[in-house]
Amino acid sequence: MAVDPRQKIGSVVLTATLAALAVAAVTPLLGGSGMDYARLWRGESPDWEIFVNLRVPRTLLAFLAGAALSVAGALYQAILREALATPSSLGVTAAAALGAVGAIALGSGEETGFPVVWAAALVGSGAVIAFVAALGRVKRFTAFTLLLTGIALSGICTALILLLHSLAGITRSFQIAHWLMGGIDAVEYSVLGWLAGAIALGTWWSIRQARVLNVLMLGEAWAAGRGVDCRRVTWQGFAVGAMLVGSVTAVTGPIGFVGLIVPHLLRRMLGSDYRLLIPVCWLGGGAFLVVCDAISRSILAPVEIPVGVTTALLGGPFFVWLLWSR
Amino acid sequence: MIRLVLDGLEFAYPGGKPVLRGIDAVAEKPALIGIIGPNGAGKSTLLDLIAGHRVPSAGRCTLEGRAIHEIERAALCRQIAHVPQLVPAEVPLTVEEVILTGRLPHGRGLFENEEDQAAMERAITRTHLEAFRGRRFGALSGGEKQRVLLAAAVCQSAPIILLDEPSAHLDPENEAAMWELLRELQQAGHLILVVTHHLTLAAQHCDRIWLLEQGRLAADAVPCEAFEPARLERVFRVPFHWHQSAEGRVFLTYGR
Numbered sequence: 001m002a003v004d005p006r007q008k009i010g011s012v013v014l015t016a017t018l019a020a021l022a023v024a025a026v027t028p029l030l031g032g033s034g035m036d037y038a039r040l041w042r043g044e045s046p047d048w049e050i051f052v053n054l055r056v057p058r059t060l061l062a063f064l065a066g067a068a069l070s071v072a073g074a075l076y077q078a079i080l081r082e083a084l085a086t087p088s089s090l091g092v093t094a095a096a097a098l099g100a101v102g103a104i105a106l107g108s109g110e111e112t113g114f115p116v117v118w119a120a121a122l123v124g125s126g127a128v129i130a131f132v133a134a135l136g137r138v139k140r141f142t143a144f145t146l147l148l149t150g151i152a153l154s155g156i157c158t159a160l161i162l163l164l165h166s167l168a169g170i171t172r173s174f175q176i177a178h179w180l181m182g183g184i185d186a187v188e189y190s191v192l193g194w195l196a197g198a199i200a201l202g203t204w205w206s207i208r209q210a211r212v213l214n215v216l217m218l219g220e221a222w223a224a225g226r227g228v229d230c231r232r233v234t235w236q237g238f239a240v241g242a243m244l245v246g247s248v249t250a251v252t253g254p255i256g257f258v259g260l261i262v263p264h265l266l267r268r269m270l271g272s273d274y275r276l277l278i279p280v281c282w283l284g285g286g287a288f289l290v291v292c293d294a295i296s297r298s299i300l301a302p303v304e305i306p307v308g309v310t311t312a313l314l315g316g317p318f319f320v321w322l323l324w325s326r
Numbered sequence: 327m328i329r330l331v332l333d334g335l336e337f338a339y340p341g342g343k344p345v346l347r348g349i350d351a352v353a354e355k356p357a358l359i360g361i362i363g364p365n366g367a368g369k370s371t372l373l374d375l376i377a378g379h380r381v382p383s384a385g386r387c388t389l390e391g392r393a394i395h396e397i398e399r400a401a402l403c404r405q406i407a408h409v410p411q412l413v414p415a416e417v418p419l420t421v422e423e424v425i426l427t428g429r430l431p432h433g434r435g436l437f438e439n440e441e442d443q444a445a446m447e448r449a450i451t452r453t454h455l456e457a458f459r460g461r462r463f464g465a466l467s468g469g470e471k472q473r474v475l476l477a478a479a480v481c482q483s484a485p486i487i488l489l490d491e492p493s494a495h496l497d498p499e500n501e502a503a504m505w506e507l508l509r510e511l512q513q514a515g516h517l518i519l520v521v522t523h524h525l526t527l528a529a530q531h532c533d534r535i536w537l538l539e540q541g542r543l544a545a546d547a548v549p550c551e552a553f554e555p556a557r558l559e560r561v562f563r564v565p566f567h568w569h570q571s572a573e574g575r576v577f578l579t580y581g582r
Binding site: 219227267 | 377379399400402403407408409410411412413414417418419423424427428430431434435436437438475482
């Protein structure tokens, strides 16, 4: 008899949870500027305030962003049965970025507020999904066609972002440039709360569909014969992925490669059962981006490099290796 | 008693020529029915309609008096298990995991229950896959993969099983084993509809033949009647001949 999947999944998820908690507990203590741990322990200023108001929310943001991007990547790879499907390669990240940049560039007042940027990013990522859905109604497409379409859409979105950037005034131009670098900054706990809610919703849906995603590995014809409404699952999955990516991108700016690296590494280590892969991607992706953020703020301290740079420098070679090892 | 009725069944793709025209037939379990016809005759489309994947342009396809395309999808899959012609070759699942996919119509919970596990054990025993249960599906041969897919269909616990060319690309040993397995399932009480190009094996194993000719049902009869050489020559546009071996086995040959 095979090992009961409940036991295997339970023990792996528990181990991953403990590892992720350990990473999340240690990394707020690391950083470019030194911290007096004795003062922090006693709750004295300014170390306590730095820890609570800067380091902890930053770690939580990195964790939530990494978790959401990883789950979105695993979701797209499952739905399209294509290893190279990621939020970036499908154009979802660029579209969310275009929406956010549009809100920043065209907004009124000194600086565009978070709710507006968030809504605009969701509109951007949702527009890509609606566009692809409209194409899908006209003609059936392959995963390869969808990836090429995503690359084309990314190019168009990038061009429009550059156009908006060049037309924006100096203040907004700076805000756009800063946002585009893809960074993890300390944000208010209320923002983290909204983000956590959106990500929990998307992750919950993904876990609920994990058995269906497993069946989809055998192709749409097989899944249809097991009672799966493939069309509905596909578009719901796209929409959930867009919601996850759009929500994260609104806060952090575009961060690439997380949705590629984490699901693939974990798939190679733990297999392709999505009942295990989705929760472990959530934990592993969160821990991965927390570590990347710690590296970004420590390696050239006191200068901080955007976390998108770190993930790209790790993800670029990984992407090439993935292409050549298939 | 499970009763599948095709009543004036027609199908055409939007803006296209009719693929199926005026199909009338009845199937009751247990039976092993071969669906035979040239390429493009509408065999796979007919299976798709019976599986509820497509909606008829006209006529009805009913199961126990209910139009199939109106039955809720999971409920339909508890009655009809469809094994399509192609699944991806590289599926990163074990044989057991693939077989358990057949339990999805019985519940969408995150984990399979004891009943699902028992159904899997029965399917493995019935399809003689005990030695393969822990192996990776992607590492199996074509014949072994077909057996695993058939096991998943058995695990689905549906009284009707539809198979689209299950013995295509199999060597004679695996092909013979597949047909013997289908016969065993028929004897266990299933209604099996199998699309095939192997007329001799169909004649040997099937109870009835549905012979399709350009979307029409040219014959719905026992094999020796359906495979009347003049009819086969008209349908396939090549002469057919029945032969009998010294041991008394009959077989079909074709060609000029």
